[in-house]
Amino acid sequence: KQEVTQIPAALSVPEGENLVLNCSFTDSAIYNLQWFRQDPGKGLTSLLLIQSSQREQTSGRLNASLDKSSGRSTLYIAASQPGDSATYLCAVSSDNDMRFGAGTRLTVKP
């Protein structure tokens, strides 16, 4: 059974700092990995999707990497802003199943 772990559970940084969020998974037989953002009381917004054959994806200040063999992904956020404060979730897809981590709650302080 696929298990997805995100460390740390919570992170607080000053504005402007570069930061890395971590995601690990136990079964490397995945089709893709997605990073989502969730604001309090809201739904999930897809940030980046990395196919299993890819190593990384970039969107603006966000960069996500995938090392399928070691079961790890990182989400790099450059020059963090208070508006980046949210919970970030990673999810891995295999067959008809998407498994989520519990998320990292990020707070960026002005």
Add this chain to the structure above:
Amino acid sequence: NAGVTQTPKFQVLKTGQSMTLQCAQDMNHEYMSWYRQDPGMGLRLIHYSVGAGITDQGEVPNGYNVSRSTTEDFPLRLLSAAPSQTSVYFCASSTGAVTEAFFGQGTRLTVV
């Protein structure tokens, strides 16, 4: 520009009552799914559908029922609500099971 729409946003039920959570998407997506989100845990898959007329169980299907009569709609039925079903429920859709997923805003359900 609606995307995935869930209704209601909030609901309080008494133990034993039944209800249906509605989910509709306007993107012509074949794949739709229901998740529940509990504190400190990731989203867990309840049921999913790969197209109209086809549904299957996810990780935590007990106590829930689904049907898919149209491409657009994928309602989730709670047959006899229990306090353990207190959660936030999310509906998602995508072109396929392993493509980018789009989520609704969620339904916060409390069973007392």
